[in-house]
Amino acid sequence: MATPGDGLPSPLPPAPSSHVTNLINSTPPRGLHSPSRAILSDRFIPARSSSNLDLVHLDTSKDLDLTPYKILLRAALFGPPATPDISDRIFVGAKSGGGGAGGVSLGYGSRNVFRYKIETRQPLDTSPFRFGAGSGEGVGIGVGIPGSSEGVKSMRKVPRSPYKVLDAPALQDDFYLNLVDWSSNNVLAVGLGNCVYLWNASSSKVTKLCDLGIDDSVCSVGWAQRGSNLAVGTSNGKLQVWDASCCKKVRTMEGHRLRVGALAWSASMLSSGSRDKTILQRDLRTSDDFVSKLSGHKSEVCGLKWSYDNRELASGGNDNRLLVWNQHSNQPMLKFCEHTAAVKAIAWSPHLHGVLASGGGTADRCIRFWNTKTNSQLSCVDTGSQVCNLVWSKNVNELVSTHGYSQNQIIVWRYPSMSKLATLTGHTYRVLYLAISPDGQTIVTGAGDETLRFWNIFPSPKSQNTNSDIGSSFFGRTTIR
Numbered sequence: 425m426a427t428p429g430d431g432l433p434s435p436l437p438p439a440p441s442s443h444v445t446n447l448i449n450s451t452p453p454r455g456l457h458s459p460s461r462a463i464l465s466d467r468f469i470p471a472r473s474s475s476n477l478d479l480v481h482l483d484t485s486k487d488l489d490l491t492p493y494k495i496l497l498r499a500a501l502f503g504p505p506a507t508p509d510i511s512d513r514i515f516v517g518a519k520s521g522g523g524g525a526g527g528v529s530l531g532y533g534s535r536n537v538f539r540y541k542i543e544t545r546q547p548l549d550t551s552p553f554r555f556g557a558g559s560g561e562g563v564g565i566g567v568g569i570p571g572s573s574e575g576v577k578s579m580r581k582v583p584r585s586p587y588k589v590l591d592a593p594a595l596q597d598d599f600y601l602n603l604v605d606w607s608s609n610n611v612l613a614v615g616l617g618n619c620v621y622l623w624n625a626s627s628s629k630v631t632k633l634c635d636l637g638i639d640d641s642v643c644s645v646g647w648a649q650r651g652s653n654l655a656v657g658t659s660n661g662k663l664q665v666w667d668a669s670c671c672k673k674v675r676t677m678e679g680h681r682l683r684v685g686a687l688a689w690s691a692s693m694l695s696s697g698s699r700d701k702t703i704l705q706r707d708l709r710t711s712d713d714f715v716s717k718l719s720g721h722k723s724e725v726c727g728l729k730w731s732y733d734n735r736e737l738a739s740g741g742n743d744n745r746l747l748v749w750n751q752h753s754n755q756p757m758l759k760f761c762e763h764t765a766a767v768k769a770i771a772w773s774p775h776l777h778g779v780l781a782s783g784g785g786t787a788d789r790c791i792r793f794w795n796t797k798t799n800s801q802l803s804c805v806d807t808g809s810q811v812c813n814l815v816w817s818k819n820v821n822e823l824v825s826t827h828g829y830s831q832n833q834i835i836v837w838r839y840p841s842m843s844k845l846a847t848l849t850g851h852t853y854r855v856l857y858l859a860i861s862p863d864g865q866t867i868v869t870g871a872g873d874e875t876l877r878f879w880n881i882f883p884s885p886k887s888q889n890t891n892s893d894i895g896s897s898f899f900g901r902t903t904i905r
Contacts, residue, residue, distance in 0.1 A: 538590045538623050538630050582846035586877035597872025600685045600726045604857035604870045607647040615642030646687030657684030663696050677713040679704045688728035697725030720747050720756045729770040740767030746782045748796050764788040771814035775821050783811025786829045805842045813858035817882040828854030836881050
């Protein structure tokens with residue numbers, strides 16, 4: 425039997441039922457215990473003052489005084505505080521063919537082109553702890569050194585959801601096409617079936633640029649680096665150039681025998697890649713359909729990108745090859761054959777001269793980095809899924825990749841560490857199309873789920889950081905101007 429002083433309570437005799445209330449209220453009936461002895465029982469009622477009820481958003485009578493630990497714990501368990509964002513989810517209807525900033529759409533059969541789509545499915549976040557950008561899926565939380573003046577330090581946030589979703593009926597689920605491009609004048613061109621539509625990102629006005637007819641379809645669109653000229657590649661192997669400012673076709677050029685799925689501009693020079701395995705160099709200042717033909721791929725050409733200094737052209741093909749061409753030569757100066765699947769995704773670094781990134785298809789899944797000056801591979805990252813597109817931020821040394829089989833995700837990477845800053849989901853089909861806004865802050869993605877999704881992922885240019893919100897977009901977070 426326990427004795428007093430060993431830390432255990434003395435056994436109590438069974439109490440009659442009439443004394444239960446008294447035991448709970450700690451008021452002993454006369455004769456049961458000495459008034460100087462404390463009443464011990466097996467029921468514990470915690471003091472509200474020592475409970476962290478503010479972490480679960482319960483109403484308390486005192487103001488919240490959260491320590492860094494509590495802030496960190498609440499953010500980890502429940503995510504960042506929710507803020508209302510009506511964004512552009514609501515479709516403010518207008519008659520077919522109208523314009524304006526309130527969600528205007530053009531008729532497309534029985535459906536609307538670029539109408540605001542109401543999202544009902546939210547991506548599931550199964551991991552509540554996402555500390556730091558390196559682990560990072562979405563919002564990062566920086567942890568300061570305990571006891572330091574920094575406490576909890578917030579890092580740059582990448583919103584996990586698109587701030588705008590537009591319907592794009594008849595947007596094809598075809599890996600070899602390039603149907604979305606964003607101009608320097610802030611106009612988005614999208615190929616839908618046999619038509620090309622323009623969406624003005626400043627006013628939300630939609631314009632139908634052209635209709636190729638029932639015997640042809642749009643395979644690629646590409647804006648000139650400056651101005652309003654838009655190139656349109658077709659399934660019949662023709663290339664059209666349109667002046668989007670007046671919706672007038674400038675010229676039609678031939679030369680390819682099969683569909684034209686890849687386009688790239690270099691000043692007045694326009695390069696087109698085709699399923700006929702060739703690349704045609706076209707100079708709009710001449711009357712000729714093309715000035716030279718580049719033959720190096722053994723299968724369809726599905727990716728084309730000029731370097732920022734307009735001296736080198738990178739091409740990717742369904743033959744798993746990445747070729748680099750000099751502007752003055754008809755033979756490739758470099759051949760990279762390490763990919764094991766089609767190479768559509770190509771991006772030149774705007775920060776490091778001669779650095780080129782490429783992504784492989786389903787059987788490859790890798791992003792590889794090359795130095796075209798030394799003809800060497802710099803690094804390789806296995807992404808785990810088909811790489812459909814790559815684009816490099818001009819504001820920071822980061823790049824974004826979009827993916828298909830089997831995760832359909834969008835990943836923001838830091839370079840050269842290739843640590844993930846964010847992984848974004850939402851598309852239910854392969855994310856085959858990608859374009860970036862003129863200011864370099866916003867991307868638009870398109871997929872066979874017939875939606876266009878707009879994401880704020882990159883910060884503003886460093887020269888503007890002091891005067892603008894790093895999380896803002898080119899158009900604003902909640903309104904369209």
